[in-house]
Amino acid sequence: MEATRATETTEVTLDRPTLTTNRTRNRALLRHVVLPTIFLTVALLGGLRVAAESRAFLFVAPPLVTLLLAVMLLVLFARVGAVKVGRWLSADNGTAENVSHALTLGALFFASAQAFNSVLPEAGLPRLVLSCFFLWTLWQNQFSNFDPRRLLRSIAALFGTAFLVKHLLLASLSAPAGGWLSRLAAAALEGVTLGTLSGPAYAASTGYVSFFALALYVCGLALTPPSPPVETDDEREDRSAELARDLNLLPPRERALLIEELTRETEKEGRD
Amino acid sequence: MRLKLIQWLGIVWTLLFAAFVVWVYAAAPQSVADVATRASVAAGTYEVDRARFDAGRELFLREQYAAARGEWERADPARRDARTQFYVAYSFYREGWGRVYNDDPLFRRGLEAAGLAVALSPDAPLAVEDPELKIHSPAELKAELEKGLERTADDFNPLKVFRERK
Numbered sequence: 001m002e003a004t005r006a007t008e009t010t011e012v013t014l015d016r017p018t019l020t021t022n023r024t025r026n027r028a029l030l031r032h033v034v035l036p037t038i039f040l041t042v043a044l045l046g047g048l049r050v051a052a053e054s055r056a057f058l059f060v061a062p063p064l065v066t067l068l069l070a071v072m073l074l075v076l077f078a079r080v081g082a083v084k085v086g087r088w089l090s091a092d093n094g095t096a097e098n099v100s101h102a103l104t105l106g107a108l109f110f111a112s113a114q115a116f117n118s119v120l121p122e123a124g125l126p127r128l129v130l131s132c133f134f135l136w137t138l139w140q141n142q143f144s145n146f147d148p149r150r151l152l153r154s155i156a157a158l159f160g161t162a163f164l165v166k167h168l169l170l171a172s173l174s175a176p177a178g179g180w181l182s183r184l185a186a187a188a189l190e191g192v193t194l195g196t197l198s199g200p201a202y203a204a205s206t207g208y209v210s211f212f213a214l215a216l217y218v219c220g221l222a223l224t225p226p227s228p229p230v231e232t233d234d235e236r237e238d239r240s241a242e243l244a245r246d247l248n249l250l251p252p253r254e255r256a257l258l259i260e261e262l263t264r265e266t267e268k269e270g271r272d
Numbered sequence: 273m274r275l276k277l278i279q280w281l282g283i284v285w286t287l288l289f290a291a292f293v294v295w296v297y298a299a300a301p302q303s304v305a306d307v308a309t310r311a312s313v314a315a316g317t318y319e320v321d322r323a324r325f326d327a328g329r330e331l332f333l334r335e336q337y338a339a340a341r342g343e344w345e346r347a348d349p350a351r352r353d354a355r356t357q358f359y360v361a362y363s364f365y366r367e368g369w370g371r372v373y374n375d376d377p378l379f380r381r382g383l384e385a386a387g388l389a390v391a392l393s394p395d396a397p398l399a400v401e402d403p404e405l406k407i408h409s410p411a412e413l414k415a416e417l418e419k420g421l422e423r424t425a426d427d428f429n430p431l432k433v434f435r436e437r438k
Contacts, residue, residue, distance in 0.1 A: 025278070028279070032278050032279050036286040036289065037286075044292075047297065056302035056303065057300075057301060059297045096279040097279050100279045100283050103286040103287070107286065
C-alpha cells in the first residue's frame with residue numbers, strides 16, 4: 001500500500017513539470033496566435049455585407065464613429081482591469097513578447113471598431129440614434145463600478161441589443177419584399193414615410209456573418225487574460241513566477257502570514 | 273516548442289493576416305472566386321483563359337458581340353489584360369456602328385474599355401496583329417470611338433452612308 005502511494009507520488013511529481021510546460025505553451029499559443037487570429041477575423045468579417053440582389057460582397061471600412069467607440073471601449077477595458085496595459089506592454093517583457101502583445105492589442109482595437117461597424121445601421125436616423133446610444137452607454141460605463149466579468153456580460157448585452165435592432169428590426173423595414181415590421185408599420189402609420197428609417201437592403205447572410213463575428217468577438221474577449229503570465233523557458237523559474245503571481249492575488253494579511261510561514265520553514269530547513 | 277518561437281510565429285502570422293485583411297478591404301472582391309482572382313493578380317500569377325478568349329473571338333467574328341463579351345468577361349475576370357479589353361472595346365465599336373447613326377451608349381462603353389486597354393499597356397503601345405481587324409491599337413480605336421461620339425456638322429453629310437466600318 002505504502003509502496004503504491006510512493007509510486008503514485010513519484011508519478012505525480014514527474015508529471016508536474018510536463019503539465020506546467022503544456023500549460024505555459026498553450027497559454028502562449030493563445031495570447032500570441034489564437035487571440036490575434038480571432039480578433040483579425042472579427043476585423044475582417046465586421047465590415048462584410050452581402051448585397052441583396054447581386055449577392056456580391058461589400059466591404060465597409062470602419063467609419064470614424066466606430067474608431068471613437070473602440071477607443072472608449074479599450075479605455076473601459078483598461079479602467080476596469082479587463083486588460084492591464086502596463087502588464088501587456090512592460091519593460092520586464094522581452095522584445096518579441098512586447099511586439100506580439102502590441103499586435104494583439106492592435107487587433108483587439110480594430111476588432112472592437114469592426115464589431116461596432118457590424119451592428120451600426122448604414123445611414124439615416126437609426127445610425128445616429130444607435131451611435132448616440134453606444135456613446136452614451138460607454139461614457140456612462142467609464143464612471144461605473146465594474147469588474148471584468150460584469151463588463152463582458154454588459155458588452156455582450158450591448159452588442160446583442162444593437163444586433164437585434166439592425167439585423168432584425170431595421171432589416172425587416174428595408175427588406176425589398178417588405179418585411180413583417182414594414183407591413184406592420186405601414187398598417188399602423190398609414191401615410192407616414194419610412195424613408196429615414198430604412199437603409200440599403202442586404203441579403204439575409206449579412207446577419208449570419210454579423211452574428212458569427214460578434215460571437216467570435218465576445219469569445220475573444222472572454223479568452224483575453226487581464227495580464228499575461230510571466231514567460232520563461234525554464235520550468236522551475238516558470239513555476240516560481242506562477243506561485244509569486246498567485247501569492248500576489250492573496251489579501252495582504254494572508255500574504256504576510258504565508259511569507260512568515262515560508263520564512264520559518266526555510267530557516268528550519270537551514271538549521272537541519 | 274520554445275516560447276520565443278511561439279512569440280515570433282505569432283508576430284509573423286498576425287502581420288500576414290492583418291496584411292490580408294487590409295488587402296481585402298482595399299481590393300474589395302465581390303465573391304470568393306473574385307478573392308482568388310485578385311490574389312493571383314496581386315501575386316503576379318494572373319493569366320487570361322486562352323481557350324475562352326479564342327471562343328470569344330470566334331463569336332466576335334460571327335458578329336455575336338454580346339456573347340463574345342460574355343466569354344471575354346470569363347476569360348479576363350479581373351480586366352487586367354490589355355488585349356482582351358481591346359477586343360471588348362472593338363466589339364462595342366462594331367455593334368454600335370451604324371451607317372446612318374452610331375449607338376452612343378455602346379460607343380461610350382467601348383470608349384471605357386479602350387481607355388482601360390490603353391491604361392493596361394503603359395510601357396509599350398499594344399499592337400494587335402489580327403488580319404480580321406482594321407484597327408490594330410487601342411489608341412486608334414479610342415480615337416475612332418471618340419470621333420463617333422462627337423456631334424459635328426459632318427453628321428448631316430448624306431455621303432456619310434458610304435463610309436466603311438473598320
